[in-house]
C-alpha cells in the first residue's frame with residue numbers, strides 16, 4: 001500500500017493485491033479472493049500463509065520487511081480466532097518496506113476478508129505514518145476522521161459530553177454474515193459467543209440507559225409510572241376541622257366538675273359537608289347539626305353522634321328540630337373531629353422517589369387529595385414491535401394460506417404482553433426479508449417516528465431472522481446497515497438460543513435546542529427475538545422486561561439504590577420456589593425455561609408447577625400453545641434425566657396465581 005501525498009491529511013492510498021497460488025497462477029479465473037477483497041480496498045500478499053508444505057509466503061515476504069508490525073498480526077489473528085480455532089495455524093506477516101505497508105492474508109476469500117476487515121480501518125493511518133507524515137499534522141485533520149470511523153477516537157472531550165461511541169473496534173467484535181456475499185459465503189457456525197442467561201442480563205443492564213425524568217399532569221395516564229422526585233403535600237387534608245360522624249357539634253370541656261354535654265340544647269345552626277363561606281360561631285349552650293366531613297363552626301370542638309341523642313322539641317311548623325337532648329355526658333374535646341392536616345399534613349412527604357403509582361389507586365388518591373397538579377416521574381419507554389419474514393401474513397387476513405405462508409402470531413402476542421405490563425406500544429407491522437432493505441427501512445422509520453410510529457420509539461422488539469439462515473437478516477442489518485453494536489447474539493437457553501441484543505446509534509433533535517440543526521446523539525435498544533413463537537414470548541419476558549423496568553425507573557428508590565444489583569428482585573419477573581407435580585425432562589446442555597401452570601395450595605401454602613406439555617411436541621419452541629395458560633417459567637438447569645416429582649425448583653412468575661379451586665390467590 002502506497003501513499004501518493006503526505007502533506008494533505010486526507011489520505012489517498014494506492015493498493016495492490018498479489019495472489020499467491022499455484023492454481024491461480026495457472027488459471028487466473030479460478031481465483032475468487034481478489035474480487036472479494038477489491039471492494040474493501042486492498043491486500044498485498046494473499047494466500048500460502050498456512051502450514052502446508054507449499055505455503056511459503058511468510059518466508060518469501062519476511063526478508064522484504066524493513067520494520068515489522070506485530071500489532072497488525074495480533075489484530076488479524078484475534079479476529080479470526082473468534083471465528084475458528086484454526087486461526088492459530090495462520091502465519092501472517094505485516095510490516096513496512098520503504099514507504100509501503102505489506103500485509104499477507106490467508107488464501108480463502110472468507111479468511112482474507114475477516115483478516116482485512118480486522119485492520120482495514122487502521123491502514124490509512126498506518127500508511128500515512130509509514131510514508132513519513134507527522135503525527136501532529138495527521139491529528140489536525142483526516143486521521144481523526146479515520147479514528148472515528150474505526151471507533152477508536154481517544155478525544156477526551158467526547159467522553160465528557162457523553163456522546164455514545166463504541167469502546168471496541170469492529171475487529172474486536174464478531175461480524176454478521178454479509179448477505180450480499182451469497183449463501184455460499186455465510187458462516188457455517190455462529191461467530192457470536194454463547195452467553196449464559198446471567199451474562200446476557202448483565203449486558204442488557206450495562207447498555208440500558210438511566211431512566212429519563214419528565215413532569216406530567218396528575219391524571220390517569222400517570223398510573224403505572226415510578227415517581228422520580230419526592231412529592232410534598234401542597235394542601236393539608238383535611239383543610240379544616242371536620243366532623244367524622246353525622247350528629248351535633250358541641251363545645252365540650254375537660255372540666256373535672258363533670259360531664260359538660262349531657263342535657264337538652266337548642267339546635268342553633270346546620271352545617272353540611274359542602275358549606276360555602278364563613279360559619280357562625282357556636283354560642284355557649286347551643287349545638288349545631290352537622291354531617292360527616294362538614295366543618296365544625298368556630299367554638300365547637302367535638303361532635304356527638306346522632307345515635308346518642310333524642311329529639312326534645314320541634315319548631316312550631318313541625319318541620320325542624322328546635323331542641324335535642326344529648327344522652328351522654330362523656331364527650332371529650334376533639335372527639336369525632338379530624339383536625340386540619342391530620343390525614344395529610346401540609347408540606348409533608350406524600351410520595352418518595354422510586355414509589356410506584358399503582359393501579360390500586362392509593363397513590364393517585366393522595367396526589368388528587370392534596371391538589372398536586374403535576375408530578376415528576378420516569379418516562380415509560382415506548383416499545384415498537386416488528387415482525388419480520390416473507391412467510392408472514394396478517395393474522396386476520398381472510399384469504400386461505402398458500403405455500404409456506406403462516407399467520408403472524410408473534411406481534412399480537414408480544415404487544416398483548418407489553419401492554420399488560422403498562423408500556424405504551426407501537427405496532428410496527430411486518431417487514432419482509434425481500435426486497436433487501438425493507439427491514440432496515442422499518443427500523444429507521446421507527447427510530448425517526450415516521451410511518452407506523454407517530455413518534456420515535458425507545459426500544460425496538462423484532463421477531464424472526466436471527467439464526468443461521470441466509471434470510472436471517474437482523475444481525476447484518478443492525479451491524480452493517482444501521483451501524484449498530486450487537487452485544488450478544490446467542491444465549492445458552494431453551495427456547496431462545498439465537499436471542500440478539502444490540503444498540504443502534506441514533507440522532508435526535510436536542511431538547512431545548514436553540515438551532516434546528518442541533519442534534520443529540522443517543523443509542524436505542526433493539527431486542528431481536530427468535531421467530532419461533534414460544535421462543536419470542538419467553539425471551540420477551542426474560543430479557544426485555546428487566547430492561548423496560550430499568551428504563552421506567554424501577555429500582556430507583558433510595559432504598560433500592562443503597563443495595564442496587566441488577567438482579568434486584570423488582571427488576572424482571574418475580575422468582576418463587578415451586579414444587580413439581582410430575583417429572584420434568586432436563587436438557588443436557590441448555591437451561592430450559594419450561595412453560596408451566598403454577599397453582600397455590602390453600603392447605604400447605606405452597607406453589608405447585610404443572611407443565612403445559614412434556615414429551616413430544618409439548619415444549620417445542622414453534623408451539624405457541626405451550627405459552628397458553630402458562631403463568632410461570634420453571635427454570636430447569638441442564639442435566640441428565642428428569643426433574644423429579646416433588647422436587648423444589650425455581651420459577652419465574654409471568655401472571656397471577658390461582659388456587660386449585662380456580663380462585664385468585666395472588
Ligand SMILES: Nc1nc2c(c(=O)[nH]1)N[C@H]1C(S)=C(S)[C@@H](COP(=O)(O)OP(=O)(O)OC[C@H]3O[C@@H](n4cnc5c(N)ncnc54)[C@H](O)[C@@H]3O)O[C@H]1N2
Pocket residue numbers: 387388389391392406407408409410411463464465466467468469472495496497498529530531532533535621622
Ligand atoms: N442451522 C441452524 N438453524 C437454526 C438454529 C441454529 O442454531 N442453527 N437455531 C434454531 C432456533 S433455536 C431458533 S429459535 C430458530 C430461530 O429462528 P429465526 O429467529 O431465525 O426466525 P425465522 O427463521 O424467521 O423463523 C423461525 C420460525 O418462526 C416462525 N415465525 C417467524 N416469525 C413469526 C411470527 N411473527 N409469528 C409466528 N411465527 C413466526 C417462522 O415461520 C419459522 O417457522 O432458528 C432455528 N434454526
Ligand code: MOO
Pocket residue numbers: 493494495496497498530532535621622
Ligand atoms: O432456542 Mo430455539 O428458541 O429452541 O427454538
Ligand SMILES: [Mg+2]
Pocket residue numbers: 464465466467468469471472
Ligand atoms: Mg431463521
